[in-house]
Amino acid sequence: xxxxxxxxxxxYSATQQAEIKTIREKYxxxxxxxxxxxxxxxxDRSVTKQGTVVSLVVGVVSTLVMGFGMCCCMVWGxxxxxxxxxxxxxxxxxxxxxxxLYVHITKKQRERLAPEILRLTDELMK
Numbered sequence: 416x417x418x419x420x421x422x423x424x425x426x427y428s429a430t431q432q433a434e435i436k437t438i439r440e441k442y443x444x445x446x447x448x449x450x451x452x453x454x455x456x457x458x459d460r461s462v463t464k465q466g467t468v469v470s471l472v473v474g475v476v477s478t479l480v481m482g483f484g485m486c487c488c489m490v491w492g493x494x495x496x497x498x499x500x501x502x503x504x505x506x507x508x509x510x511x512x513x514x515x516l517y518v519h520i521t522k523k524q525r526e527r528l529a530p531e532i533l534r535l536t537d538e539l540m541k
Contacts, residue, residue: 455532455539458528458531459532463524466516466519466524467517474509474513477506477508481510484506487503
């Protein structure tokens, strides 16, 4: 007689289960509180983002201007020495202004977004 044995094999892989869980989380609808937390994080990141971008652009452009002024003085010399010094000073002023510009823009963004962030934190802390 033929006997059929039904056998169940199960293997557990923690990494595979973690990957399955991350994929599943992409498709499961999220609750409202989680969306509010994500919105709060996004708002908090956006406070410094604009100031960072503007100050980086100003700093990099000013550094290039200062380098051009140095080139005028050191490489071409002669008639471009005095204009090179002036161009370099403009570049140095721009580099020095980058951080205060960041602080100013970030302060304005905080003032603008403070009511919304405070409202969300009040809702989440209840």
